[in-house]
Amino acid sequence: MxxxxxxxxxxxxxxxxxxxxxxxxxxxxxxxxxxxxxxxxxxxxxxxxxxxxxxxxxxxxxxxxxxxxxxxxxxxxxxxxxxxxxxxxxxxxxxxxxxxxxxxxxxxxxxxxxxxxxxxxxxxxxxxxxxxxxxxxxxxxxxxxxxxxxxxNRMTNSSYLFWVSPIRYKITQSWTGYDSSLEGHSRMPDIKSVIAIAEIFSKQDEQLSSRDIFTTSVLALLMCAPSRISEILALPADCEITEFDGKGIQRYGLRFFSAKGYEGNIKWIPSLMIPVAKRAISRLKELSSQARLLAAEIQKNYSNSTMGTLKENIPQDFPWYDREKKIEYSNALCLLTEGQLNQKKKRMLDKLFRPTMSYFKTDIIDSDYIKGHFNLFKRHGYINEDGSPYLLRTHQLRHLLNTFAQINGMDEFSIARWSGRKLISQNVSYDHRSHLQMSKAEVRTNSWTFRS
Structure with missing residues (x-):
């Protein structure tokens, strides 16, 4: 529009x-x-x-x-x-x-x-x-x-309509664990929600439901490199890549097609987060294995008139899961079958399901929830003092990683490339450093320039 x-x-x-x-x-x-x-x-x-x-x-x-x-x-x-x-x-x-x-x-x-x-x-x-x-x-x-x-616009029978909501609500966040200068940024996540995700993700598979595994694995990948939820949901199953850098050190990364204009991109994973990324990818592969096999079978027998019910359940634009990124359903990391993550819904093993951003966020944001519906945090007992479950917004993790990268001195080009941005100028929207932190960074830069 x-x-x-x-x-x-x-x-x-x-x-x-x-x-x-x-x-x-x-x-x-x-x-x-x-x-x-x-x-x-x-x-x-x-x-x-x-x-x-x-x-x-x-x-x-x-x-x-x-x-x-x-x-x-x-x-x-x-x-x-x-x-x-x-x-x-x-x-x-x-x-x-x-x-x-x-x-x-x-x-x-x-x-x-x-x-x-x-x-x-x-x-x-x-x-x-x-x-x-x-x-x-x-x-x-x-x-x-x-x-x-x-x-x-004079659309009511009332001569004058003026109404004010009686509800007053202020979202409070805990900032324990952050630099105090980051306090107050609405685009930064509540640290206790991030810790809760880490604790749930670290549990054994047997202790988690399929929905738990899916949600925490996607969030874990969002914590490994600054990404958009749409980028994670569109990852191919063969996204992992290992290469040796110029110093002969083996590096691990994920192949992305970024939503910020950088197009095809490898996001290298920090060494400390590699085990997390590998575990998340492994879990998502396991979850999607049956759906990917079904997609491959449909694609192989697409012209076979005996497929019957399967043909009725074929998604639009099949076999392309994402045509622009050249990813087929049979190679989609996050592909599922209908009802696979819903314990109250009958699972349809012959129907493919492509998770969307809207579907994903219903498991982490309480404000979109109907009372009585348990999101991820509530299922695992992470409750605020007022009785509401913890919440998290996926974009907050991107802001968190970018700000930490800025604080620790990563250069603007590397941050833009790591984040999948075409323009370095886009970095500023994700930089929530205080003036003091920026001043310290400038001193470090000037000191390095002087020594050079």
Whole structure:
């Protein structure tokens, strides 16, 4: 989506017409967005599913939003997404689903013209009961934005709509183990969450579930070299490489196709982390072995008309797991079979499953969780004083490694290459050193230059 879409409401006081015109306006921009090419589709780019709010489990909800509401929901998501294309808006869609649920309950019709403070009060009450405090807080913020949007564009029957969420929430982090100058950076992980991952990863296979092994192995690789989750999930099974450097020392690395423009790249693993990387790769190979064999069998017999059910389960673009990176399903390190990591779901040994970033993060971020659903930390008893499980965001590990590299004097070119960046200038976004640390680095550099 190249442009921000600005809707101008009609001057006349007709909420119904303004909603209709807003939907028509957004429909007219469908060809200029990167979310979907089909307005009628109820699943956009694998990111957004326009299904109803389910008080038990939203992940299993299959019923589409009401006809009187779904077009507004799609238009609003398209509108919001145009302002920040780089971030998914799951809290926004969660909020819209609850609004539809409450409107149907109170008015028998999911018409946004009926939105008022009472409707929003009920929405936030339901969100607080359903979700963790962090996610309910996020939904409250989205309700505030919707309130302003509806009021500014004259889309409600209320003469004036102004609503403020009653939820106040502050994320606290423990910084024990960090240099105190790093305290306060939201892009740096809570050190106790990093330690928890290390402790879980170090357990024997017999003590871990398949989901535990998958999640901790991917996170372990993210700690071995600065990477994006999409890069790890797209690794080939034969990614390991060993070479001798100019000093005759054997080096171990992983073949990546970086998301920051550097294209094909070998990320060399620090000596201390090599056993960790090897164990993570070995575990992921074991998890994916059956799925990769299935993919190879499908590819070998692709034209065989006797394959029957297998043909029905072939993914789109098969045999390419990632066409751009030339990785086939049969050589995908993180490939699984349907239901393999879900103990409550029947495993389908004849259907391939490609884990996505959204699927992965549900095991480490509590704010996206339905109450009662145990993420990795909660499964292993890592709980904060307020009863919430630890959390971690995958990008935080990338920021952590880059900052440590800066503190310890790695040069800018090496950091960019290690991180898979095309431009050295991109390093600055991941450098969270204090002024004192930067000054010390400059002194070291000047001292070395003087001696030279």
């Amino acid at each position: 190249n442009n921000i879409f600005i809707f101008e409401p009609s001057n006349k006081n007709n909420p119904h017409d303004n909603v209709i015109k807003f939907i028509q306006f957004c429909k007219s921009t469908i060809s200029n967005n990167n979310l979907t090419t089909s307005w009628g589709s109820n699943k956009w780019k694998g990111l957004y599913r326009f299904t109803k709010f389910n008080s038990k489990n939203n992940l299993n909800s299959k019923e589409c939003l009401d006809d009187s509401f779904i077009n507004f929901a799609k238009a609003y998501m398209l509108h919001v997404h145009s302002f920040n294309k780089s971030k998914t808006k799951h809290s926004t869609l969660s909020m819209l689903k609850i609004v539809e649920f409450v409107l149907l309950k109170t008015n028998m019709e999911a018409n946004v013209n009926y939105c008022n403070n009472s409707v929003f009060d009920e929405c936030i009450r339901i969100a607080s009961e359903k979700y963790s405090k962090a996610h309910a807080f996020a939904i409250g913020k989205e309700l505030e934005k919707l309130s302003s949007f509806l009021n500014d």
